[in-house]
């Protein structure tokens with residue numbers, strides 16, 4: 001059996017590290033001793049974050065990557081002989097239209113990013129995760145991957161796909177030294193998630209969190225991811241659903257007046 005290197009020498013690749021949950025996860029995994037590799041399309045942001053992490057005495061590098069570009073993902077993977085952790089976090093929602101009027105182009109983009117993006121990185125890095133002798137694939141799905149809500153079908157369908165990918169992969173690679181962990185957050189107030197969903201409409205974006213005393217933060221979810229990743233190797237947190245206390249389901253949210 002391959003010797004497992006200590007966490008300090010192990011690489012953690014984080015997709016969508018230019019903002020929100022991905023950026024917070026990169027910071028926390030670096031603090032936990034991983035050499036983090038930050039990927040996203042916006043190079044300036046991941047470079048600035050890598051600089052910040054390195055200045056704090058940890059180890060980070062930035063690599064510009066669109067997770068939907070398979071050729072670029074394959075090229076990225078050649079940089080590694082082993083990878084300890086892959087956090088498939090890149091993704092998001094586009095629009096909140098009912099099924100009757102939703103834009104098929106939005107549905108395709110959400111499927112491409114949330115499902116095919118996760119597939120691309122996972123396929124490209126799986127041999128390196130296995131080669132590490134103790135690999136972990138994290139899939140950031142959503143509570144939208146487990147139940148639907150009105151106006152959410154495109155995103156819900158995509159995140160169900162993300163969930164199925166994680167669940168199936170776990171079945172298929174059992175016996176290999178790689179865990180598959182799915183983290184399914186509920187409402188998280190990040191800088192960009194709702195803004196992206198509503199194409200920059202700040203008023204609509206703010207409404208998502210209106211009256212909610214304490215939505216989850218990116219740091220809360222990063223903490224959950226880091227906790228799951230840093231359990232002993234034989235402990236596989238299959239699925240962890242995390243919501244703010246004020247949210248009992250995707251549609252049952254306590255809002256203060």
Ligand SMILES: NC(=O)c1ccc[n+]([C@@H]2O[C@H](COP(=O)([O-])OP(=O)(O)OC[C@H]3O[C@@H](n4cnc5c(N)ncnc54)[C@H](OP(=O)(O)O)[C@@H]3O)[C@@H](O)[C@H]2O)c1
Pocket residue numbers: 015016017018019020021022039040041042043065066067068089090091092093113117140141142143184185186187188189190191192193194196218
């Ligand atoms: N916020 C929530 O309420 C919530 C709840 C449950 C689950 N989630 C999920 O958690 C993940 C992170 O969400 P967040 O709230 O942190 O959102 P966010 O701040 O909008 O971050 C999304 C990240 O994904 C990256 N990304 C998007 N498309 C990409 C592509 N094609 N290639 C590479 N990177 C891409 C973005 O970077 P670039 O634009 O620089 O590429 C960005 O870093 C997403 O998968 C989201 O669906 C969020």
